[in-house]
Amino acid sequence: MSVTRETVAKIASLARIRMGEDELDRMVPELNAILGWVEQLGEVDCTGVEPMTAVIPQKLRLRDDVVDADPLTGGGVRDAVLANAPAAEHGFFGVPKVIE
Amino acid sequence: MSDLTELGVKAIRDGVAAGDFTAREVAEAFNAAVAAAAKLNAFIVATPEKALEAAEKVDADRAAGKPLGEMAGVPIGMKDLFATKGVQTTAASHILEGFVPQYESTVSQKLWDAGAGMLGKLNLDQFAMGSSNETSYFGNVISPWRRNDGGNAALAPGGSSGGSSAAVAARLCPAATGTDTGGSIRQPAAFTGISGIKPTYGRCSRWGIVAFASSLDQAGPMARSVEDCAIMLEAMAGFDPKDSTSLDMPVPEWAASLNPDLRGKKVGIPREYRMEGTDEEILKSWDQGIAWLRDAGAEVVDVSLPHTKYALPAYYIVAPAEASSNLARYDGVRYGLRELPEGANLQEMYAATRAAGFGDEVKRRILIGTYVLSAGFYDAYYTQAQKVRALIARDFEQAWGQCDLLLAPTTPTAAFALGDKLDDPLSMYLNDVFSVPASLAGLPAMSVPAGLNSEGLPLGLQVIGKAFDEQGVLDAALAIEQRAGFAAKPEKWW
Numbered sequence: 177m178s179v180t181r182e183t184v185a186k187i188a189s190l191a192r193i194r195m196g197e198d199e200l201d202r203m204v205p206e207l208n209a210i211l212g213w214v215e216q217l218g219e220v221d222c223t224g225v226e227p228m229t230a231v232i233p234q235k236l237r238l239r240d241d242v243v244d245a246d247p248l249t250g251g252g253v254r255d256a257v258l259a260n261a262p263a264a265e266h267g268f269f270g271v272p273k274v275i276e
Numbered sequence: 277m278s279d280l281t282e283l284g285v286k287a288i289r290d291g292v293a294a295g296d297f298t299a300r301e302v303a304e305a306f307n308a309a310v311a312a313a314a315k316l317n318a319f320i321v322a323t324p325e326k327a328l329e330a331a332e333k334v335d336a337d338r339a340a341g342k343p344l345g346e347m348a349g350v351p352i353g354m355k356d357l358f359a360t361k362g363v364q365t366t367a368a369s370h371i372l373e374g375f376v377p378q379y380e381s382t383v384s385q386k387l388w389d390a391g392a393g394m395l396g397k398l399n400l401d402q403f404a405m406g407s408s409n410e411t412s413y414f415g416n417v418i419s420p421w422r423r424n425d426g427g428n429a430a431l432a433p434g435g436s437s438g439g440s441s442a443a444v445a446a447r448l449c450p451a452a453t454g455t456d457t458g459g460s461i462r463q464p465a466a467f468t469g470i471s472g473i474k475p476t477y478g479r480c481s482r483w484g485i486v487a488f489a490s491s492l493d494q495a496g497p498m499a500r501s502v503e504d505c506a507i508m509l510e511a512m513a514g515f516d517p518k519d520s521t522s523l524d525m526p527v528p529e530w531a532a533s534l535n536p537d538l539r540g541k542k543v544g545i546p547r548e549y550r551m552e553g554t555d556e557e558i559l560k561s562w563d564q565g566i567a568w569l570r571d572a573g574a575e576v577v578d579v580s581l582p583h584t585k586y587a588l589p590a591y592y593i594v595a596p597a598e599a600s601s602n603l604a605r606y607d608g609v610r611y612g613l614r615e616l617p618e619g620a621n622l623q624e625m626y627a628a629t630r631a632a633g634f635g636d637e638v639k640r641r642i643l644i645g646t647y648v649l650s651a652g653f654y655d656a657y658y659t660q661a662q663k664v665r666a667l668i669a670r671d672f673e674q675a676w677g678q679c680d681l682l683l684a685p686t687t688p689t690a691a692f693a694l695g696d697k698l699d700d701p702l703s704m705y706l707n708d709v710f711s712v713p714a715s716l717a718g719l720p721a722m723s724v725p726a727g728l729n730s731e732g733l734p735l736g737l738q739v740i741g742k743a744f745d746e747q748g749v750l751d752a753a754l755a756i757e758q759r760a761g762f763a764a765k766p767e768k769w770w
Contacts, residue, residue, distance in 0.1 A: 184643065191600060191646040192607075192623070193639055194631035203643065209702055210644060214589040217660050220667065227662030228669065231477050231491055231718035232743055236520060248379055249518065256378040262614035269609050274622050 178208045280305040281447040285350050285504035288450055289391075292334060292349030299331035299338075299349030303393055306351045309448045310395055315770040318433075318443040320356050320414050321364055322396035327351040330393025347511050348391030353443045353452035356397035357404055358384045358495075359484040363394075367486040368402045368412035371606045371613045371633025381484025382516045383453065383495050390511040395449050398439030402635045403603065404460055404488045407707040408697065409438025411637040416694055419468060420446035420766035424732030428769075431691045431733070434464025440498045441468040445766055451499035451508050455485060457492045458591050459686075459711025462723035465498055466686035466736025469725045469764060471753065472498040473505050476743050477718030478523035480509075481516030489598035490521075492591075492715050502724060502754040506531040509746065523744075530747055536755040539573030543752065544679030548584035549710060554688045557729040562685050565726055565737040565756055569683060572755035577679050581671040586664050587713040592705060593648050593661035594716070599638075600645025606633060640701065669717040676742055681752050684710050686723040686736035710738060720746045724753040725762040734764065 179187075184204050188195045195203070244250030254267055263270035280302050283291065292299045307324040334349045359365050359377035366372040380388075388394075402411040409417040409432060419433040419442055433442040437454035441464035444452050454461035456474035465472030473496045480495040487493065497508035510530055516522040545566060550559070566576055608614035608629030615628040634642070648657035675682065688709055697704040714721040720743070723736040737756055741749035 179647065183647075187643050187646045187650070189627075190650065191642050192604075192626040192630055193634065193642065194624075194627035195639075203640065206640060206701060207643060207647070210592065210640075211647075213702055214593055214657070214661075217586055217589050217593070217664050218656075220583065220586055220660075220664050222660065222663035222667070225663045225666050227659050228666040229662075230521075231669070231716075232521075232523070234478070234521060234523075237517070237524075239517060246518065253378075257610075259378055260375050260611035262608060262612070271609055272616065272620060272622050272625055 179204065179211065281309045283450060284500050285347065285451050285507050288350045289346070289348055292338070293344055299334040300328065302349055303327040303331035303351045306395055306449055313446060313448050313770050315418065316420060316442050316446060317415050317417050318399055318439040318446070318448060319353070319396040320366060320368065320399050323363055323394050326363070326394040330388065330391070334391050345389065345391030346507060347387060350391070350450060351393040351395045352387065353395050353398045353440055353449040354384055355400055355437055355440050355453045355455060357400060357455050357486045358453060359486070360384055360394065360397065363397060365397065365486070366414070367404070368400045368414055369633065369635070369638070370413045371629070373413070373613065375612050379484065382481035382518065383485065383512045386514065387511055392511070398443060398452055400439055401436035403486065403599070403638050404436035404455055404457055405599070405637050405641055406435040407459070407463060407704050408432035408694065409435040410694060410698055411635050413635060417442050418694070419691055420770065421468060421691060421733055422766070422769065429693045432467065432694050434467035434691065436460040437464045437498060441465055441470060444468070444470045444498050444500060446770070451497055451504055453495060453512070454498045455493060455495050456715065457489050457595060458715045459708040461496045461498060462686050462711045462721060462736070462738060463707060465723040467691040467734065469734030469762065470498055470500050471502055471505050471722065471724045471757070472496060473509060473722040473746065473749065474715070474720065475509060475513060475746050476523065476720045478521050479513045479746070481519040481522050483516055483518040487602040489595040490602060491598060492595060502750055502757050503531060503534060505722070506534060506750050525744070528747060530750055533747055534754055535751050536758055537573055538569060538752060538755050541574045541681065541748070541752070542679040543569050543574045543576050544579035544675050544682045545576060546579055546581045546584065546675070546682055546684060548581050549684045551688070551709065554685070555690065558685045558688060558735060561726040561735045561737065562683070565683055568756050568759040569752060571759060579675045579678050579682070581675060581713065583664065583667045583671050584713055587668050587716055588705060588709055590661040590664040590668065591712045591716060592644070593657050594665060596641040596645035597649050597658050598645070600642045600649065603638070603642055606630060637701070665716050668713055672717045672719060680742070681748050682740040683752070684738045684740065686710060686738040690729050690731065690733040690735055714740045719743055720749045722749045722753045724756050726756065726760050727762060728764050
């Protein structure tokens, strides 16, 4: 299976990466080389094989349902959360206007 | 006083504890080495004040008769993939340039708690995606090693932990943290003549490590001896409730239990690893390694891992798929870069920010990942890759019926020159052919130096063990280390 320029443009748009014409032209053969190479996985007989979901079998834990069980990952740290925001205003993340 | 920068983790820790020198003297010596090695570009940011601060605390604790930690007085390099509170953490990307974490990663915190200090944040391939450290936004790391042909070609330190490998090999730090997704600890260790271990998946907490492919990412130590790796891994490992895949198991005393006597152990030699295109000298060093393990008392058996050739293509579906999901968080809203073209709406801001903030290799992998996860292609690519991954893990399970450990080369060639593979992503990916299978199966694996090739460059051997058997891996690596007697070091030119 190979991808066309239109497909790559579509994927880039889904991945929210702006790409110019030159960049798309460059990406198409590169992606096709990689996809052509991974295609060999199709030869492997996987009848009856379950796809791997966990590399080391483990039970997923649930933490205790306690507020601020871990103060680092709990609440009340607004300023720390906003500290690296490119545009923090009035205690919120600032973004371009989304409604007209 | 002898040159302190020649000392490893154990020698520094024991020397500080015995009062042979102070932790401050050690930190000063390494700070000076880091400052004098700008040409290697191994560090993105140096933090001499952090190293001194930690050292002074160790010296004060010692003077007060307080107990000292397992890494007390040892200054280390921290791969710039670990969040360090108050110190810029970039994953070698533009999109995280200037990002200053408000918290500390679990692994780095454990190291500081054990008495280590930070010399700086080490360069790497951008988001740990690369095998040559050429995808960093902050420039290439240059290996301290040179070929013996007098040509002075700049060589790759390996990747993605290329700053770590270069810094440890060049004696800028006695040890450094690395992370390994498909070989990012082992391959750079092999290229630079040092040791490095990727533990069992889940041994080291991923909390606070910038995520690449979460089902594969594991942290581990890189140092100049097996024992130093064992000491540092003990300090890094341990259960962390903040990581849902953290192993809830006690951390064994790997260092104290080291034993290079391999009598009673069976070492498998996977026949599928004898691949076309592997360098003759690598094959020779593998044979030498087999002889060394026999000499250490191990019985050597031939084993088969039939799906080996499918490991890399499976990896290059699974890892980009996870990366495309993990890297969706870089949106120009919560942290990092924001590109807001005049009049752009929110969607356009996302796309402009990510276009400006990610390098080519990162974009390539995000696109591949987005494609293989997209409707209509998910089963053909992603599900099939996860099935093949299950078969690769099963291959190892079956091998453990015949042996306790596996021995293989770490890489198919010695270090290549910077620029050699940059225009051909596939040939770059092939570098990880021997390291990726153990990653896909979550197994502990270690690279240890075996010797120099005819060009004067280091070659590494890889020991792969059963899940949770880091001890077996470290023991076999120690047996190799003792017999290889690797003492070569890069001649200082920087």
